[in-house]
Every structure is written in structure tokens, then in C-alpha cells.
Amino acid sequence: MSDYQIETKCVQSGWRPKKGEPRVLPIYQSTTFKYDTSDQMGRLFDLEDSGYFYTRLQNPTNDAVAEKICELEGGVAAMLTSSGQAANYYAVFNICEAGDHMVCSSAVYGGTFNLFSATVKKQGIECTFVDPDASLEELGQAFRPNTKVLFAESIANPALNVLDIEKFAKAAHGHGVPLIVDNTFPTPINCRPFEWGADIVTHSTTKYMDGHAMCVGGCIVDSGNFDWGQYADKYPGLTKPDPTYHGIVYTEKFGKGAYITKATAQIMRDLGSIQSPQNAFLLNVGLETLHLRVPRHCENAQKVAEYLNGHEKVAWVNFAGLKDNKYYSLAQKYMPNGTCGVISFGLVGGRDVSVEFMDKLKLIAIVTHVADARTCVLHPASHTHRQMTDEQLVEAGVAPDLIRLSIGIENVQDIIADLDQALKTIENK
Numbered sequence: 013m014s015d016y017q018i019e020t021k022c023v024q025s026g027w028r029p030k031k032g033e034p035r036v037l038p039i040y041q042s043t044t045f046k047y048d049t050s051d052q053m054g055r056l057f058d059l060e061d062s063g064y065f066y067t068r069l070q071n072p073t074n075d076a077v078a079e080k081i082c083e084l085e086g087g088v089a090a091m092l093t094s095s096g097q098a099a100n101y102y103a104v105f106n107i108c109e110a111g112d113h114m115v116c117s118s119a120v121y122g123g124t125f126n127l128f129s130a131t132v133k134k135q136g137i138e139c140t141f142v143d144p145d146a147s148l149e150e151l152g153q154a155f156r157p158n159t160k161v162l163f164a165e166s167i168a169n170p171a172l173n174v175l176d177i178e179k180f181a182k183a184a185h186g187h188g189v190p191l192i193v194d195n196t197f198p199t200p201i202n203c204r205p206f207e208w209g210a211d212i213v214t215h216s217t218t219k220y221m222d223g224h225a226m227c228v229g230g231c232i233v234d235s236g237n238f239d240w241g242q243y244a245d246k247y248p249g250l251t252k253p254d255p256t257y258h259g260i261v262y263t264e265k266f267g268k269g270a271y272i273t274k275a276t277a278q279i280m281r282d283l284g285s286i287q288s289p290q291n292a293f294l295l296n297v298g299l300e301t302l303h304l305r306v307p308r309h310c311e312n313a314q315k316v317a318e319y320l321n322g323h324e325k326v327a328w329v330n331f332a333g334l335k336d337n338k339y340y341s342l343a344q345k346y347m348p349n350g351t352c353g354v355i356s357f358g359l360v361g362g363r364d365v366s367v368e369f370m371d372k373l374k375l376i377a378i379v380t381h382v383a384d385a386r387t388c389v390l391h392p393a394s395h396t397h398r399q400m401t402d403e404q405l406v407e408a409g410v411a412p413d414l415i416r417l418s419i420g421i422e423n424v425q426d427i428i429a430d431l432d433q434a435l436k437t438i439e440n441k
């Protein structure tokens with residue numbers, strides 16, 4: 013499939029039925045798989061043969077969907093996880109252990125910040141957060157001899173910074189570690205981080221990939237480009253014998269598939285955050301129209317951002333598609349066809365006006381979600397970041413008046429009309 017254009021891959025990659033098999037990807041709703049002899053099964057447990065035996069490790073429905081996302085990103089191997097959180101955790105934990113250090117952009121999803129600042133810390137992995145707009149030299153200062161990975165988001169949620177992927181790849185590779193990029197917001201339709209030097213890509217498939225707000229899910233894709241063997245002492249989990257698999261060495265036995273094989277055979281085996289085959293099936297239905305939906309999200313968001321930008325009641329608008337945006341030129345370089353459908357903005361009058369405005373919306377719903385077909389809003393200061401003071405909010409890069417607006421694929425005139433009537437009510441006060 014790799015010779016086809018990305019639109020064709022969205023529709024047809026992954027499931028390739030043979031003669032007489034179902035045209036549509038079936039849901040293999042089975043925990044187990046049958047074998048004829050004890051020896052056949054034993055060889056699977058030794059990773060001597062490949063084949064299905066238990067859905068926590070692998071399932072044909074999940075594998076077909078992982079393969080589709082792998083082809084969309086241009087990787088060599090991929091796996092699904094139960095959520096984006098699980099994907100980011102596994103992606104890091106697969107190559108970090110107690111005593112190790114990681115570096116992460118400070119502009120990341122709140123759940124990711126908690127994961128790397130608090131939870132992995134309890135497991136002995138320390139994380140240094142860096143300003144994604146820092147110079148290469150400044151980034152370099154965050155690295156230590158025991159640093160194992162650099163992590164960032166291609167478009168940060170909710171700050172909407174666009175990552176200078178080449179700069180981050182340079183910083184990572186200059187210190188002999190891989191760059192992991194969470195590519196949830198632009199999706200591979202708008203940005204393919206491997207083409208700019210990223211080594212591993214993660215996704216919360218919950219967002220645009222699913223696209224309909226039906227299933228929480230995640231994915232990890234490996235480019236196969238990072239040479240673990242060159243840093244064998246740094247990544248013993250990949251380059252030294254695994255006693256839990258009779259001493260196999262992942263890099264020797266699986267080559268470019270080493271990273272994903274280890275994450276599946278070892279991390280998923282032991283931690284078990286699998287995606288259900290039912291959810292993988294629904295995710296695949298979403299992926300079949302990803303190439304149609306993403307451009308519409310971006311086109312609508314561009315028009316809404318321009319509308320808001322010109323409105324006297326709007327204090328500020330953050331959307332990288334606007335020419336005066338700080339990230340406009342980075343967006344033009346890394347995602348020239350568009351960024352994503354998420355906009356943030358604030359109203360004249362601040363926090364209280366933001367809340368009042370949101371309550372007046374009719375078509376646009378208040379929900380804790382982004383990046384699905386239906387336009388929605390969230391006020392982080394009142395919702396996801398509710399426990400913080402105004403000072404803490406500013407420190408976290410979330411202005412107290414910030415409204416996160418996720419533009420759907422409805423008719424943009426109806427979206428703008430709803431915003432307009434809500435803004436008018438406020439004006440009448």
C-alpha cells in the first residue's frame with residue numbers, strides 16, 4: 013500500500029482480504045485463538061513463530077488498524093493502545109526505567125504533563141520540562157548523561173504552539189536519544205513528523221482519527237530510524253537479552269521492528285492497556301474519512317478564526333492559520349495544508365464574560381472534548397483547570413479568559429451565526 017496516496021491509504025490500508033473473505037474489516041471479538049498442537053502454541057510464546065494467541069498481546073482487528081495508521085505516518089511498525097495516555101506512557105516506558113531522565117516540552121496536554129511530572133516520577137523516571145520555543149543551545153542544557161528520550165506535541169493542546177520538529181530532532185539526536193512526537197492534533201493528513209526527523213509518533217486516536225467522539229484510544233508508530241544498537245548501553249531493554257523471553261535480544265531478532273515488538277511482547281503483556289477490537293473497528297471507520305474531514309475542520313476553523321479576529325468584543329485569537337500568529341511560519345513549513353480545527357480566544361472583559369458567552373451558545377455545546385465532528389467549547393479555568401488560581405493558570409499557559417473552541421464539520425455559516433448571536437447578547441448588556 014505504501015505507493016498509494018494518503019487518501020487511498022485512509023480508505024484501503026490495513027485490512028487486505030483474501031479470496032472469499034469479508035470486504036469490510038471484521039471485528040475479531042475473541043480473546044483466544046486455536047492451535048492444533050502444543051508445540052505450535054509453545055513456539056508463539058517463545059516469539060519463534062508469529063501468530064495470534066491472546067488478544068491482550070495481539071488481535072487481527074487491532075493489527076489491521078495499527079497497520080493503517082503506520083502507513084499513514086510512513087512508519088515500519090505500530091500498535092494500538094486503550095487511550096492516548098497509555099500510548100504516551102508506553103512509548104516512554106518502553107525505553108526508560110528507574111534512574112533514567114527524560115526531557116519534555118512544557119507545552120503539552122494536561123494529562124501528559126501529569127503523567128511525566130508526577131506519575132513516572134514515582135517510578136523513578138525524572139522529567140525536565142523545556143520551553144518548546146527555546147533555542148537549540150538552551151534545549152541542549154536540559155539533557156543529562158542518563159537522558160533517554162525527548163518528547164513534544166506537534167501542535168500543543170491547548171496552547172496550540174506549533175513545534176519546530178527539525179530543531180527538536182536535532183537536539184534529541186545530538187544527545188543520542190530518540191524524539192517522540194504526539195501528532196494527535198494535525199494528524200498524518202496535515203503533518204508527518206517522521207519526514208522531519210522524529211523517531212516515534214504517538215496519537216490519541218480519541219480525537220480526529222475517531223472523529224465522532226465514540227471511542228477512547230491510542231496508537232504508537234515507530235519510524236524504524238533510530239539506531240538503538242549504536243547506543244546499546246543506553247537502551248539495554250532493546251539491545252540486551254530479555255530474560256522474560258528466554259533471553260532474546262529485540263534488536264537482533266526483530267531489527268527495525270524491535271521497539272514495537274518489545275512494547276507489545278513485554279509492556280503490553282505486563283500492563284495490558286489494550287484497545288478493544290470493537291473500538292478498533294469503529295476507529296477504522298473514522299480513519300476511512302480522515303482525509304475528507306481534516307481539511308474541512310481546518311477550512312471552517314480558518315473562517316471562524318478570521319471572524320473572531322475581526323470582532324470588537326474579542327480580545328485575542330490564537331490560531332496558527334492567522335498571518336499575525338506567532339506560529340504562522342512554522343505552520344506553513346510543517347503543515348502547509350492546515351493545522352487543526354482547534355482555536356483558542358479570549359473576550360474583552362475577561363473570565364466572567366467568557367463564561368457568560370459560553371452559556372449563550374445554542375449549536376455549539378460545552379463538552380470536555382476536542383477534535384470531533386461537532387463544534388464544542390470548553391473554558392479550562394472553569395473546567396479542566398478549575399482548581400488553579402488565576403496566577404497558576406497564567407503560569408500553566410492557560411489564560412483565565414481562554415475559551416477553547418473546537419471547530420467541527422458543520423456548515424461554517426451556522427457556526428459563525430451561533431458565535432455571533434452569543435457575542436451580541438453580551439454586547440447588549
Ligand SMILES: *Cc1c(COP(=O)(O)O)cnc(C)c1O
Pocket residue numbers: 095096097098121123124165168169194196197215216217218219228229230
Ligand atoms: C487527548 C490527548 C491525549 C490523551 O489522550 P486520551 O485518548 O484522552 O487518553 C494526549 N495527547 C494529546 C495531544 C491529546 O489531545
